[in-house]
Structure formats: C-alpha cells, structure tokens
Amino acid sequence: MDVLVVTAVPAERDAVTRACGDGFDVLAGGVGPAAAAAATARALAAGAYGLVVSAGIGGGFPGRAPLGAVVVADAIVAADLGAETPDGYLPVTALGFGTVEHLPPADLVRLTGEAAGAVTGTVLTVSTVTGTAARAAELAARHPRAAVEAMEGFGAAEAAALFGLPVLEIRAVSNAVGPRDRDAWRIGEALAALSDAFGKIAPVLEGWTPHD
Numbered sequence: 739m740d741v742l743v744v745t746a747v748p749a750e751r752d753a754v755t756r757a758c759g760d761g762f763d764v765l766a767g768g769v770g771p772a773a774a775a776a777a778t779a780r781a782l783a784a785g786a787y788g789l790v791v792s793a794g795i796g797g798g799f800p801g802r803a804p805l806g807a808v809v810v811a812d813a814i815v816a817a818d819l820g821a822e823t824p825d826g827y828l829p830v831t832a833l834g835f836g837t838v839e840h841l842p843p844a845d846l847v848r849l850t851g852e853a854a855g856a857v858t859g860t861v862l863t864v865s866t867v868t869g870t871a872a873r874a875a876e877l878a879a880r881h882p883r884a885a886v887e888a889m890e891g892f893g894a895a896e897a898a899a900l901f902g903l904p905v906l907e908i909r910a911v912s913n914a915v916g917p918r919d920r921d922a923w924r925i926g927e928a929l930a931a932l933s934d935a936f937g938k939i940a941p942v943l944e945g946w947t948p949h950d
C-alpha cells in the first residue's frame with residue numbers, strides 16, 4: 739500500500755518519518771484545513787497512492803483523551819463549517835451543501851487502533867483552536883463522541899475523497915481542549931507518542947488492502 743501521510747508542521751513530519759523511515763511519503767502541508775486540502779491534493783495529483791493519513795498533535799477532550807494519548811479517528815468531522823443562527827449552529831449539510839463528515843475504513847480503524855493502543859472516536863477539524871470552557875462544552879455537546887480537535891483532518895479527507903481514496907486520521911494529544919493555557923501544552927511528549935504510534939501501525943498500513 740502506497741501511503742501519503744500529511745502533517746501540518748515539520749516537527750510532526752519528522753516525528754512520523756523517525757518511525758517509518760522511507761516507507762511512506764510524509765509531508766508538512768501547513769496549518770489548517772485549507773492548507774491541508776491543497777497540499778494533499780497536490781501530492782495526490784503527482785503520485786500514485788492508496789491511502790491518505792492525516793497525522794499530528796491535537797487537543798484532547800477531557801474524559802476522552804488525556805495528554806499523551808493517541809487517537810485514531812473513526813469519524814473526521816468539520817466542526818465549524820456551517821452557519822450560526824438565532825436558534826443555534828447549523829452545519830453546511832443543513833443548508834443543502836457538501837459534507838461535514840468523512841468515515842475512515844472501519845477495519846483499518848480497528849487494526850491501527852489495536853496496534854497503537856489508541857482511543858478511537860470522532861476527531862473534529864476546527865479553523866480556530868478552542869480557547870474557552872464554553873466553546874469546549876459547546877463542541878462536546880454537539881459531538882458527544884469527540885475525542886480530539888485538530889485543524890487539518892477534514893481538509894486532507896476532502897482531497898482524498900476527490901481522488902477516490904480512503905483516509906485515516908491519527909492524533910497524539912498535546913493539550914486539553916478548553917481554556918487557553920499555552921504553558922500546559924506538552925508538544926514534545928505528544929510528538930514522541932505520535933512517533934511511537936507510527937512505529938506500531940506502519941506494518942498495519944503497509945499490509946492493509948481496501949475492500950468494498
């Protein structure tokens with residue numbers, strides 16, 4: 739299986755490459771869903787791949803994914819792609835547009851989750867890092883299965899879907915979703931956990947074949 743791994747920043751790319759060597763193509767496509775979509779689409783147009791993996795650090799929802807935990811997404815959801823109304827938030831699908839969710843292959847989620855000892859759950863894609871308890875509570879209420887929020891998965895997934903390819907998202911938790919406390923972020927530990935997880939799941943990804 740030829741695998742394209744898309745991270746946001748070079749530190750994440752290097753954490754994956756440390757574990758996988760030359761086995762996969764790993765790129766740092768930039769922060770945010772638009773950058774991830776553009777970088778993924780460019781790479782997919784230039785090469786022959788069978789699987790796209792969005793990977794990096796992320797914020798864990800308290801009670802679902804503690805610092806240092808690894809999360810494999812069983813759903814990749816755009817959490818702020820919609821409209822605010824006086825009656826609350828509406829996803830774009832409620833407005834008659836597009837999609838807000840991509841589902842990775844269930845067998846691949848199970849196999850990689852088991853290999854890495856990961857939590858499985860919804861990974862939210864946001865364009866703005868959550869910084870208040872109120873916003874964290876709002877997202878958790880709207881997405882009860884949310885384990886992590888990050889900023890790129892949905893963009894990579896949109897590009898993968900455009901090319902008819904399956905997608906997976908793997909996150910290592912660097913901080914808790916909630917009131918902003920930059921000093922409490924544990925980026926080094928999360929990058930080490932990401933690297934460790936890729937060391938364990940690389941053989942799974944290499945051996946996996948899609949089926950209908």
Ligand SMILES: O=C(O)c1cccc(C(=O)CC[C@H]2O[C@@H](n3cnc4c(=O)[nH]cnc43)[C@H](O)[C@@H]2O)c1
Pocket residue numbers: 746747749769770794795796797798864866867868887888889890912913914915925
């Ligand atoms: O300062 C650094 O060294 C550094 C390294 C990596 C990422 C950052 C960021 O500022 C965060 C944006 C980046 O990380 C993901 N991320 C991590 N935690 C969260 C979160 O709580 N909510 C949303 N995104 C998060 C995100 O995917 C971005 O790629 C700084």
